[in-house]
Amino acid sequence: MDDAPNSEHFTLSPIGHMVSDYPDKFGIPRQPGLAPAANAKLVLAAPYNDPLAVRGLEDFSHLWLSFIFHQSPQRWSPLVRPPRLGGNKKVGVFASRSTHRPNRLGLSLVRLVGIDTQQGVVLALQGCDLVSGTPVVDIKPYLPWAESQPDAKAGFAPQTPSLLAVSFHPAALDTLTQRSDSATLHALIEQVLSQDPRPAYKQKELASKRLYGVRLRDVDVKFRQRQQGEATTLEVMAIEPYDER
Amino acid sequence: MDDAPNSEHFTLSPIGHMVSDYPDKFGIPRQPGLAPAANAKLVLAAPYNDPLAVRGLEDFSHLWLSFIFHQSPQRWSPLVRPPRLGGNKKVGVFASRSTHRPNRLGLSLVRLVGIDTQQGVVLALQGCDLVSGTPVVDIKPYLPWAESQPDAKAGFAPQTPSLLAVSFHPAALDTLTQRSDSATLHALIEQVLSQDPRPAYKQKELASKRLYGVRLRDVDVKFRQRQQGEATTLEVMAIEPYDER
Known part of the structure; x- marks a missing residue:
C-alpha cells in the first residue's frame, strides 16, 4: 500500500439503534456482561430490518456488536488513563478500550435472549453496556472455537473488576x-x-x-x-x- | 431515537494497513488463527503511528482488529451461503461472518508477537487472515475474563473445521x-x-x-x-x- 492512506475513507450507516436502561453514559459498567439485569433491545432500521437478515441467528447464544461511541468527541489522543489503573497511569489508546479513540468504534459481546420479527427486527439482549440511542453498525455471531482464548494475557486488566x-x-x-x-x-x-x-x-x-x-x-x-x-x-x-x- | 436513522453517517479513516502473505482473497482461511505460519504485519499510518498510542499493548497476547473488507462489493444481501454449510443452505447475513455485509466491517482475533517502534509503529501478528492491503480501522486489546465464552452456542459452526x-x-x-x-x-x-x-x-x-x-x-x-x-x-x-x- 504505497498510495496515500489518508485520502481513504469509508462511510458507515447504522443498521440499527439501541434502546437500553442507560439513558446516560455515566455509570455504565465498563465492560459488557457485568450488569445482566439491564434491559437492552437492538432495533434494526430499514433496509436492514428484514427478518431474513437474522435467519439462523437464534442458534447463537452470544453476539458481537460493533457500534459508534456517538457521544464521545471526535478528537482522540495517543495516551489515555484507564479507570482500572486508578485514573493516574497512562496507556496507549490502542492498548485500551477507551471511548476516546480514532474512528470511535466500539465492540461489545452480548448475550442474545430473543428475536422479535413481528414488525421489522428487534433483538433482546442481556449484559449490554451501551447507552440508549447508540448507533450499531454490525452484528456478528460469536464463534467459541475461534474466539474463546481463556489463556490470553491481559495486561493491566487481567481479571474481572472487584465489586463494592x-x-x-x-x-x-x-x-x-x-x-x-x-x-x-x-x-x-x-x-x-x-x-x-x-x-x-x-x-x-x-x-x-x-x-x-x-x-x-x-x-x-x-x-x-x-x-x-x-x-x-x-x-x-x-x-x-x-x-x- | 425518533430522528431518521438513515440520514446518519460515520466516516472512518484507516489507522493502518496490512502487509501479509495473502496477496489475494482466494484461499485465505475463513477464520483467524487457522494458519499460524502466515506472516502478517500491521503498519500504522500517520498520525496514528505514534509509539505512545501502543504503550502497554505489549502486555496483551491477543488483539482484536476491526477492518474493512475493501475488496468486497458494497452491495449486500439479507441471505448468504456460508461455506461451512456446503454452500447450498442460506442463513441471514447477520448470523454469518460473510464479507458481503452492510458496512463491510470485519473483526479478527490475532496473536501479537512483536511491536516495532523504530520508525512509526509496526505490529507483528500471527494467525491473521487478512488480505495484504486491508485497511484497519481499530485495534483493541483482548480481555479473556470478559470475552472468553467457551460455552457459547455456535449455531451452524460449532467447532473448528475438519482438515484435509x-x-x-x-x-x-x-x-x-x-x-x-x-x-x-x-x-x-x-x-x-x-x-x-x-x-x-x-x-x-x-x-x-x-x-x-x-x-x-x-x-x-x-x-x-x-x-x-x-x-x-x-x-x-x-x-x-x-x-x-
Whole structure:
C-alpha cells in the first residue's frame, strides 16, 4: 500500500439503534456482561430490518456488536488513563478500550435472549453496556472455537473488576417496592453501583459525603459512600423519577 | 431515537494497513488463527503511528482488529451461503461472518508477537487472515475474563473445521528446498490447503482433475484433488513465482 492512506475513507450507516436502561453514559459498567439485569433491545432500521437478515441467528447464544461511541468527541489522543489503573497511569489508546479513540468504534459481546420479527427486527439482549440511542453498525455471531482464548494475557486488566457492597436506605427501598419492576430495578442498581461508577480520583477520598446520581431506566439513583474503617460501601439514598426520556 | 436513522453517517479513516502473505482473497482461511505460519504485519499510518498510542499493548497476547473488507462489493444481501454449510443452505447475513455485509466491517482475533517502534509503529501478528492491503480501522486489546465464552452456542459452526491431508509432488518439494523460507512456506501452504480453499460446490466432485491456484507470499501454489476411495486429499503440484507484487 504505497498510495496515500489518508485520502481513504469509508462511510458507515447504522443498521440499527439501541434502546437500553442507560439513558446516560455515566455509570455504565465498563465492560459488557457485568450488569445482566439491564434491559437492552437492538432495533434494526430499514433496509436492514428484514427478518431474513437474522435467519439462523437464534442458534447463537452470544453476539458481537460493533457500534459508534456517538457521544464521545471526535478528537482522540495517543495516551489515555484507564479507570482500572486508578485514573493516574497512562496507556496507549490502542492498548485500551477507551471511548476516546480514532474512528470511535466500539465492540461489545452480548448475550442474545430473543428475536422479535413481528414488525421489522428487534433483538433482546442481556449484559449490554451501551447507552440508549447508540448507533450499531454490525452484528456478528460469536464463534467459541475461534474466539474463546481463556489463556490470553491481559495486561493491566487481567481479571474481572472487584465489586463494592451496595446497600439501600429505607427510603430508597420504599420507592422500589412501589414499582412493578422492583425486582429487576433493584438488581440493576446493585449491579451497576457494585462496579463503582465514581470517577477514579474520587474513589480514593475516604471521607467524602458527596451525593452522586446515576440514571438507570427511568430513574435518577442518588447514592453516596459509606466508610467503615477501611471498608467502602455505596448506599442508595433515593430513587427519583426523571422525565427527559 | 425518533430522528431518521438513515440520514446518519460515520466516516472512518484507516489507522493502518496490512502487509501479509495473502496477496489475494482466494484461499485465505475463513477464520483467524487457522494458519499460524502466515506472516502478517500491521503498519500504522500517520498520525496514528505514534509509539505512545501502543504503550502497554505489549502486555496483551491477543488483539482484536476491526477492518474493512475493501475488496468486497458494497452491495449486500439479507441471505448468504456460508461455506461451512456446503454452500447450498442460506442463513441471514447477520448470523454469518460473510464479507458481503452492510458496512463491510470485519473483526479478527490475532496473536501479537512483536511491536516495532523504530520508525512509526509496526505490529507483528500471527494467525491473521487478512488480505495484504486491508485497511484497519481499530485495534483493541483482548480481555479473556470478559470475552472468553467457551460455552457459547455456535449455531451452524460449532467447532473448528475438519482438515484435509495435504501432500507435495516431488517437483513442488524441489522448488521449496531451494528457498530460504522453505520451512515457513511449507507450513503455510499446508495450513492453508488443509482448510480446503476450493469453492464448496467443487468439494463434492469426487473425480475432478482440475488444477487450482492459490497465491501465498510471493508464489502461486498449484494444487489438485487426489481421491482414494472416499478419502480426499489435496496435492501440491507446483510452486511458481508470480511478480504482481
